[in-house]
Amino acid sequence: MVLAFFVQGITGVLMLLYYVPSVDQAYSSTLFIIENVPLGWLIETLHLYSAYAMVLLAFMHLMRQYFVSAQKRPRELMWVVGMLMGFVVLAFGLTGYLLPWTVVSKSATDVAVGMLGFLPGQLGTIARFLVAGSGSDASELLRFFALHIVALPGVLLILLGVKMYMFEVHGAIEPPAGVRSGTRSIPWFPDALLYLAMICSVFLAFLLAASILFPLSLPPQFSPETAASFTPQPDWYFLWLYQILKFVSFEGTGIIYALVAVPIIFVVMTLLPFFDKGKERRLGQRPVYVTIGVIMVAELIVLTIWGYMTPGQVISDLQAILVIGGTALVVVILSWAMYRRRKQVKPASSSSGSLSAAVLERLPILTIVFVLLLAMASVTIASSVDLVSSSSSNPLLLASSLVLSAFSLYFMVRILRGLVAAGSFRVKSP
Amino acid sequence: MKLNEAGTRSLASAALVTFLAVVAVYLWLIDILTMQKQFGAFLAAELTAFAMLLYLYRRPIHGEFKKQWFLAGCLFLAFCLALTIL
Numbered sequence: 086m087v088l089a090f091f092v093q094g095i096t097g098v099l100m101l102l103y104y105v106p107s108v109d110q111a112y113s114s115t116l117f118i119i120e121n122v123p124l125g126w127l128i129e130t131l132h133l134y135s136a137y138a139m140v141l142l143a144f145m146h147l148m149r150q151y152f153v154s155a156q157k158r159p160r161e162l163m164w165v166v167g168m169l170m171g172f173v174v175l176a177f178g179l180t181g182y183l184l185p186w187t188v189v190s191k192s193a194t195d196v197a198v199g200m201l202g203f204l205p206g207q208l209g210t211i212a213r214f215l216v217a218g219s220g221s222d223a224s225e226l227l228r229f230f231a232l233h234i235v236a237l238p239g240v241l242l243i244l245l246g247v248k249m250y251m252f253e254v255h256g257a258i259e260p261p262a263g264v265r266s267g268t269r270s271i272p273w274f275p276d277a278l279l280y281l282a283m284i285c286s287v288f289l290a291f292l293l294a295a296s297i298l299f300p301l302s303l304p305p306q307f308s309p310e311t312a313a314s315f316t317p318q319p320d321w322y323f324l325w326l327y328q329i330l331k332f333v334s335f336e337g338t339g340i341i342y343a344l345v346a347v348p349i350i351f352v353v354m355t356l357l358p359f360f361d362k363g364k365e366r367r368l369g370q371r372p373v374y375v376t377i378g379v380i381m382v383a384e385l386i387v388l389t390i391w392g393y394m395t396p397g398q399v400i401s402d403l404q405a406i407l408v409i410g411g412t413a414l415v416v417v418i419l420s421w422a423m424y425r426r427r428k429q430v431k432p433a434s435s436s437s438g439s440l441s442a443a444v445l446e447r448l449p450i451l452t453i454v455f456v457l458l459l460a461m462a463s464v465t466i467a468s469s470v471d472l473v474s475s476s477s478s479n480p481l482l483l484a485s486s487l488v489l490s491a492f493s494l495y496f497m498v499r500i501l502r503g504l505v506a507a508g509s510f511r512v513k514s515p
Numbered sequence: 516m517k518l519n520e521a522g523t524r525s526l527a528s529a530a531l532v533t534f535l536a537v538v539a540v541y542l543w544l545i546d547i548l549t550m551q552k553q554f555g556a557f558l559a560a561e562l563t564a565f566a567m568l569l570y571l572y573r574r575p576i577h578g579e580f581k582k583q584w585f586l587a588g589c590l591f592l593a594f595c596l597a598l599t600i601l
Contacts, residue, residue: 123547123548123551124547124551124554124555126551127551127555275573276573279569279572279573280569280573282566282569283566283569283570283573284566286562286563286565286566286569287562287563287566289559289562290559290560290562290563290566290591290595291559293555293556293558293559293562294556294559294591294594294595294598296555297552297555297556297559297598298598
């Protein structure tokens with residue numbers, strides 16, 4: 086994540102040599118970088134993909150910390166600082182999206198800035214002034230540019246420094262099941278340093294290969310005429326929020342409910358260490374928090390995919406309840422079944438409290454497959470219910486939806502049974 | 516191929532060092548203005564080879580050396596080289 090930030094910094098400074106933050110020249114200067122500057126297209130694409138990587142890695146880090154209960158005492162403030170860093174990363178994405186002044190980015194930013202006007206009291210006026218100035222395009226672009234290249238990097242660097250200091254004070258978090266006997270400490274030099282150098286090289290190589298395979302292509306320049314023919318759509322990491330805002334209940338003045346509900350979720354997540362004060366950190370002993378965490382991940386994936394598939398389409402309340410409720414229901418049922426089975430499995434005497442080596446090796450892949458199956462199951466179950474309830478349902482579509490649901494659920498149960506059998510959810514014997 | 520044997524590791528390391536040196540010289544001599552895509556792909560290959568060399572050189576943190584990781588590196592290296600001619 087830190088490396089992605091430095092790649093952002095270096096490529097960003099290189100782009101600053103040519104980029105002009107004015108309404109007339111923002112698009113043409115970006116196009117000039119891509120088409121005329123030597124390696125300009127590569128630098129632009131690297132900047133974009135490292136931003137994507139930063140958002141993705143920040144989210145993965147957040148969820149990893151959540152599941153290993155890293156927020157618990159004495160690391161409460163580290164969690165809060167980490168959450169603030171996550172918000173800064175999202176702000177980077179929002180401000181950077183506008184800078185090329187394309188029709189898609191400008192239209193999506195207008196929607197986001199327009200939403201600020203619905204904030205209660207003077208809050209909306211202040212927020213709008215901070216990000217959009219007088220309201221003209223020129224002041225909006227200049228403010229986003231200043232926030233993107235000065236304010237946000239400064240804030241992120243300060244927060245990074247604070248977090249590194251806290252890391253020095255508290256040290257790395259121990260595994261929830263405790264440190265295994267025979268575990269040795271790893272010296273910073275050369276072992277850890279070489280390991281980091283290896284990871285960084287692989288990361289940069291992947292970024293370069295992805296940039297060459299899928300180079301950035303700029304959408305048309307923004308103008309009121311072109312904007313009329315385009316559907317405003319944010320970048321992928323805001324698609325979940327975009328999808329929520331398309332619910333019919335949040336249309337018009339109802340948007341205030343979304344503007345209150347979404348920040349409340351963020352505030353609760355930020356202050357989580359002050360709610361979750363129990364000392365238990367093992368997954369097997371925290372069914373409620375684990376289930377809530379999996380629901381969050383599943384809902385985010387489902388809403389993102391759904392938002393991508395239905396651009397500009399207003400979502401009815403019934404569809405929203407079916408998909409969001411269906412996803413949560415699937416997770417709760419699976420979680421309940423998993424914890425119930427866990428109680429029935431007798432703890433093995435030799436390997437209790439830890440995963441078997443074979444499962445540990447495959448755990449990342451199994452987790453990814455499980456989450457994908459979960460997303461597929463949620464969407465297909467919700468669409469099946471929707472098809473049954475609608476008058477003009479297509480039998481073929483309904484059958485394929487049901488088959489896909491059954492397929493996903495079957496393999497999810499297989500994965501869970503495998504994990505339970507391998508001892509992943511057993512309680513560590515004293 | 517047994518990566519836990521010192522002789523095999525030395526041989527693989529020597530091959531990677533040679534590859535790194537050749538590609539570094541090529542990157543130095545290449546005309547960036549006309550071969551931008553090739554430059555990027557060779558740079559990705561150079562970084563991958565460097566990561567593989569570090570993997571062989573450093574002491575393993577998580578258990579023994581895994582042949583699968585090394586083979587994955589070889590495949591990605593081949594992919595990067597294929598990108599230079601695509």
